Amino acid sequence: MFEITRPPLLLIGLLLCTPVAAQDLVGKMGDIELRSSDLKAILDAQAPDARRQLATDAAAFERLVRSELMRKAVLNEARQKGWDKRPELQPLIERARDQVIVSTFVGNVAKPGEGYPSDEEIKQFYESNKAKLLAPPQYQLAQIFLPAAEGNDKAKVEEAKKKIGELSAKLGKSAGDFAKLAQENSAHKESAEKGGELGWVGEDQMVPEIRRVVSGMTKGEVSAPVKSAAGWHLIKLLDKRPAATRPLADIRANLIAEMRSRKAQDMERAYLEALSIKLPPTINQIELGKLQNTLR
Structure with missing residues (x-):
């Protein structure tokens, strides 16, 4: 609300x-x-x-x-x-109050100690999860962008399609200056001011249409026009880096947070299991069935 x-x-x-x-x-x-x-x-x-x-x-x-x-x-x-005094709200208020007590109590019971994880535990976790800690391939890109989103004026959409085709032809036939054309034509102002340069972009940060094209390009190549939901793009691949394992120093804080979260989940599960053993729950199936029938 x-x-x-x-x-x-x-x-x-x-x-x-x-x-x-x-x-x-x-x-x-x-x-x-x-x-x-x-x-x-x-x-x-x-x-x-x-x-x-x-x-x-x-x-x-x-x-x-x-x-x-x-x-x-x-x-x-x-x-x-x-x-707040309405009778029908009292059970809801009481349940909300109880839930705060339960969640904070369990959270305290399942809180890992301040010393967890140790440096050695962090290193072990890092080594055993290296395959999952790969940074995706990185691409240094430049683009020329013309907006042509779905629902825009049809004439403007067609005009953008025609113009991107003309720019593509100009680049293809004369190896035109991509940076100059980006400065003069791209609607993405931030990159246009830098000759279309977008900087380094992770493969997982690209929209699918562009990712499919870029993954098959070679350094220095300019793509054919690419249509995305936002409009038309001409993409130039300036450089690329393969997938690589992130250095421990770069992701140490994230690993600590992940390890503490997992530890807390394990501690919570162990606490609830121990409580169930100490106080085994029993269910009256007959009464439960009666209540269930009232829902039909």
């Missing part, structure tokens, strides 16, 4: 003009206030990846503040109208 994005930085202008007593006030919405302590509690509940994003993305941080202010404002109105 609400966009629970991860936070932007504090509203500096607001903080500079508020009295000392309100220096921890991050934002307001009418009488609703959001303070640094409130925001810190939200941040503490974020996943590590989300916290890392928020540390560098001021816009995302601000969206979180706005979203939380809106959530608090709606909650305030609902409470003023007694919505």
Whole structure:
């Protein structure tokens, strides 16, 4: 219902003009206030990846503040109208409360120790998973792009098709200057300014239509016109690198996160299995069948 994005930085202008007593006030919405302590509690509940994003993305941080202010404002109105006292909501509220307790308790039980994984365990995991840690082939590309998306004006689509054909012919017959033609004709401004250069692109980052073409090209070759959902492309292959195993140093943080996640899953599974042995569940199939029949 609400966009629970991860936070932007504090509203500096607001903080500079508020009295000392309100220096921890991050934002307001009418009488609703959001303070640094409130925001810190939200941040503490974020996943590590989300916290890392928020540390560098001021816009995302601000969206979180706005979203939380809106959530608090709606909650305030609902409470003023007694919505939280409605009888039919009580089981849902109680279940949501219980679920928070259960999930946080199990998460704590299944939390790997601070020292896990050790350097040796990381190295062993890396060595045993090298085949899965391949970086895909990398291609240094340049392009000339003409937009011709589905649903666009038919005449414009045909015009783009005709123009890309003319550019292709010009390159093919006279070995024309690809960079110059890209600067003059490509609609992708960022790359056009650099002679069409896109930099290094991983095979897994390309749309299928372009990936199929590029994978069979040789260095220096220019493709025939390629149609994608966005439009027409002429692709020049400047260089390429084969698939290669990523160095441990480059992916160490990701490996640690993966290993801790797997360890936590194993610990959770072991805890639940032990609990089932300690307190074996029994099911009344007759009563269960009666309840199931009420659903039909």
